[in-house]
Amino acid sequence: MLLKNKIKMSALCTFICLGIFTFAACGKTPEEKTTVSSVSGMVNESSMVTVYDIKNDRIEARTDRYQLKQPESIPAATEELMAVFTVPESVSYVGYTVDESSNVIIILNGTAASEEDVVLTKAALVKTLSQIHTINKVIIEISDDGGNIIEKATYTDASFLYLED
Numbered sequence: 001m002l003l004k005n006k007i008k009m010s011a012l013c014t015f016i017c018l019g020i021f022t023f024a025a026c027g028k029t030p031e032e033k034t035t036v037s038s039v040s041g042m043v044n045e046s047s048m049v050t051v052y053d054i055k056n057d058r059i060e061a062r063t064d065r066y067q068l069k070q071p072e073s074i075p076a077a078t079e080e081l082m083a084v085f086t087v088p089e090s091v092s093y094v095g096y097t098v099d100e101s102s103n104v105i106i107i108l109n110g111t112a113a114s115e116e117d118v119v120l121t122k123a124a125l126v127k128t129l130s131q132i133h134t135i136n137k138v139i140i141e142i143s144d145d146g147g148n149i150i151e152k153a154t155y156t157d158a159s160f161l162y163l164e165d
Contacts (some may be wrong), residue, residue: 010051047071049131052124053086058117059124059160067130077132082106085128088117094143102136103154104129110142111150118142122153123160130157 048065051130066084071075078096087093090113097105110118126138142151 016152021038024033037038041072044129046133049128051081051084052127054088054117054120054124057120059120059127071132072134074102074104074132074134078104078129078136081128081132085125087121088113090114090117091121103139104132104137105139105141107144109145110145122155126155126157126159130155 039099047068049068051062051066052059053062054060066081068077070080075098077100082093083094085093086165087108090110090122092109094109096107099105106129108118108121110121122140124155125140129135129138137153140153140155144150
């Protein structure tokens with residue numbers, strides 16, 4: 001009889017603990033959910049960005065997401081992402097500016113690049129940078145070796161949907 005009571009008490013305690021954990025996890029909205037980062041503790045999901053790279057003649061998302069340190073600042077967020085972004089050897093990253101409409105203007109030198117490398121670089125850049133919610137549009141300028149703009153185009157996050165994985 002004593003053994004039966006111990007088993008019942010053990011089962012009751014387990015049931016109560018499971019109930020407490022279940023109810024404690026309920027009620028969070030998607031905006032309140034956070035991700036644990038080994039570097040900085042709790043992280044807001046809106047500061048997490050997927051960086052896209054060019055691999056095997058297509059763009060691919062990196063498996064690890066990048067945490068922006070200053071997601072509200074367009075210049076700081078752009079600077080961070082351009083520091084971790086990889087361009088093909090035939091394309092050179094020259095710099096960027098931000099205009100009064102919150103558009104980011106990326107300046108590349110692609111005179112030695114194939115058309116495919118240029119298109120893939122544009123797609124990866126736009127898909128990466130357009131995740132910064134404060135950016136309006138991404139403008140990409142291609143310049144020649146003398147610094148003259150030879151191509152300029154405006155893109156949004158939907159501009160390269162046909163290159164999705």
